[in-house]
Amino acid sequence: MRLIHYLRLWLACVRYSVVRTLMFRGDFIMWSLVELFWMAVNLGLIGVIYQHTDSIAGWNQWEMTLLVGTSLLIQRLLMGFFWTNLFEMGRNVRSGAFDFFVAQPGQLLFMVSTRKIDLDGFLNVPIALGVIIYAARQLGLDPSAAQITVYALFIFCGLAIHYATLLVFISLVFWLQSAKGVEGGYFGLNEFSRLPREALRGVSAVVFVYALPVTIVTNVPSSTLLHGIEWSSTLWLVAAAVFWLVLAVTMFHVGVRRYTSASS
Numbered sequence: 001m002r003l004i005h006y007l008r009l010w011l012a013c014v015r016y017s018v019v020r021t022l023m024f025r026g027d028f029i030m031w032s033l034v035e036l037f038w039m040a041v042n043l044g045l046i047g048v049i050y051q052h053t054d055s056i057a058g059w060n061q062w063e064m065t066l067l068v069g070t071s072l073l074i075q076r077l078l079m080g081f082f083w084t085n086l087f088e089m090g091r092n093v094r095s096g097a098f099d100f101f102v103a104q105p106g107q108l109l110f111m112v113s114t115r116k117i118d119l120d121g122f123l124n125v126p127i128a129l130g131v132i133i134y135a136a137r138q139l140g141l142d143p144s145a146a147q148i149t150v151y152a153l154f155i156f157c158g159l160a161i162h163y164a165t166l167l168v169f170i171s172l173v174f175w176l177q178s179a180k181g182v183e184g185g186y187f188g189l190n191e192f193s194r195l196p197r198e199a200l201r202g203v204s205a206v207v208f209v210y211a212l213p214v215t216i217v218t219n220v221p222s223s224t225l226l227h228g229i230e231w232s233s234t235l236w237l238v239a240a241a242v243f244w245l246v247l248a249v250t251m252f253h254v255g256v257r258r259y260t261s262a263s264s
Helices: 002-023 025-049 061-095 108-114 119-123 125-138 145-171 182-194 203-211 216-227 231-258
Strands: none
Touching: 002 025, 002 108, 002 119, 025 061, 025 119, 025 125, 061 108, 061 119, 061 125, 061 145, 061 182, 061 216, 108 231, 119 125, 145 182, 145 216, 145 231, 182 216, 216 231
């Protein structure tokens, strides 16, 4: 019954988001085109680079396209489900409008994370999937049902890691009273998700593969389609998702206890 209650709350939020989007159709079309252009730039860059080389860290052009397509898919899902909600949380904490969520009839983090969805983010999800499928066909891949299922699981884990890391950064607002620069910092980190793991060495490998697993969220799923299921990588990615979710939720709730409402 509790699960059904939260499902109804989320569906109500979805209806609100759809109505709001229809009221501002111009903004929806503009941002959809902006995101589409950004995706096209990322894919076009691959074509330019591979005019001058046949391989980057052992990855050919279509393997790299598969990797970038996976990165774009996870990021579009993040944008659609959570991006606006988390950044509004930072602004609401500073302004005191966070009181609205504290008074809601539901678990606080759920209400904060799911109040809105961005349809322009979801609009480009099929395009990202199309890029992945096209790259797989160019590579002559014929993944099994098990590979596709595990790939979908990895996409979910990657989404969880992105959500958790973003929540950790935004939760700093409870201590710093400002989340300024987090958006740029997140996009800077996300650039490493479009790199092969083999391209990172030394300190950069420690930071962006192990400490901040921004590369494994795309490399592990892509390698699953390319080379089959590796159970060590599966456990690694699932464990990373669980660790970051636990860290993010803990940090959020510790921060909430420090929150001073607008009325106090």
